[in-house]
Amino acid sequence: MTEPHRPLAVVTGASSGIGLELAREFSRHGFELVVAAEDDGLRAVADALGAEGVQVDLATPAGVEELHARVRHRHVTALALNAGITARSDDLDRELELVDLNCRSLVHLARLLTAEMAAAGRGRVLITASIVEAFPGPHQAAYNASKAFARSFGISLRHELRDHGVSVTVLEPGATDTPIFAKAGQETTILGGDMPKDEPSEVAQQAFEALMAGRETVVAASTLTKATHLVSRFLPDAVTARVSGLLTKPR
Ligand SMILES: NC(=O)c1ccc[n+]([C@@H]2O[C@H](COP(=O)([O-])OP(=O)(O)OC[C@H]3O[C@@H](n4cnc5c(N)ncnc54)[C@H](OP(=O)(O)O)[C@@H]3O)[C@@H](O)[C@H]2O)c1
Structure with missing residues (x-):
């Protein structure tokens, strides 16, 4: 395994929002960076950060394997599994893409890369879930479920890897000011519209x-x-589902 001069961090979903700010944090703290996202906007981000950009569709096994091939045999010190989308409950195609990205690719990439970290006896993994893991999400049902999945998977992974020198941390942001809502057509909801939001840099x-x-x-x-x-x-759940449903109902 090749040891880089600087510690290496891999950040998925690094072209905007929370992932972009995570990449900036790693860069500020002296990490060499590999950043991944799907669309062309990644190139400008990679150039600005002096990072290696890997443009892949992580909702597909082929995209996950391509990213893995780019970083295998290099010691990954920190891995931020952050790429994710949300979806309205009336958009089945996007809900299924969400399951592929937020759940399937999370497991796939985590298993491939943490096996190498465990073999090296060190590494840190950040998994981006959400505070919505704690309640049902009418009108974005698959999203809340995917974040409960991410949290549970992340904590289990932490316990599986603790004796192998690998630490896993689950990140749970609240509503954060990023393009995620607009991409899913949620601008007409209270959540995607005027509700107060946290800054991705603080997250x-x-x-x-x-x-x-x-x-x-x-x-x-x-x-x-x-x-x-x-x-x-x-x-x-009956109470939180009613309240969260008010925030996510298209108006
Ligand atoms: N914003 C919030 O309120 C909030 C709250 C809690 C948790 N989160 C979580 O935070 C994470 C980041 O979301 P964000 O709010 O920062 O949204 P964002 O700005 O839309 O960022 C999402 C990132 O994921 C990438 N991505 C999406 N689909 C992809 C695919 N198929 N293959 C590869 N990359 C893909 C996007 O790249 P492309 O644009 O190139 O597709 C982008 O870089 C997500 O897991 C989200 O669920 C967000």
Whole structure:
């Protein structure tokens, strides 16, 4: 396995939003970077960060394998599995793409890359879930379910890898100001419209600190987000489903 001069970080979904800010955090802290996303916008981001860009569709096994082939045999110090989409419940094609990206590719990439980290006896993994893991999501049902999947998978992975020198941290952002809602046609919802949102740079900063500290989970970034998550965990599903459904219903 080739040792880079600087620690190597791989960030998926790094062309915008939280992933872009995570990539900036790694860059600021002296990491060599491989960044992945699907669309052409990745090129400008990779150039600006002095990173190696890998343009792949991670919703497909071939895309996951292509990214893996680009980084295998190089020691990956930090891996941020962050690429994700949301989908309205009335868009079946996008819901199925969401399952492929948010769930299937998460497992596929995590298994391929953490096997190499475990063999090397070190590494840090950040998995981007969401505070919506804590409640059902009418009108974006598959999205909330995918984030419950991501959190559970991430914590299990942490326990599987803890004796192999690999630390796994689950990131749970609240509503964050990124293009994710517009891409899914959710601008007409309260969540995708005028609801207050956290800054992706603050989410990324708190995520980076938690990753480096080896924490199990981090809810980021604002006090409102942390309080929402805490309250959601204690309220019955019937209540949280009603409230979250009001925020995600197309108007
Ligand atoms: N924004 C929020 O309120 C919020 C809250 C909690 C959790 N999250 C999670 O945070 C993560 C990042 O989301 P974001 O809000 O920062 O949204 P974003 O700005 O839309 O970023 C999503 C990233 O994923 C990439 N991506 C999407 N489909 C892909 C595919 N098929 N193959 C490869 N890359 C793909 C996008 O690249 P392309 O543009 O090239 O497709 C982009 O770089 C997601 O997992 C999301 O679920 C977001």
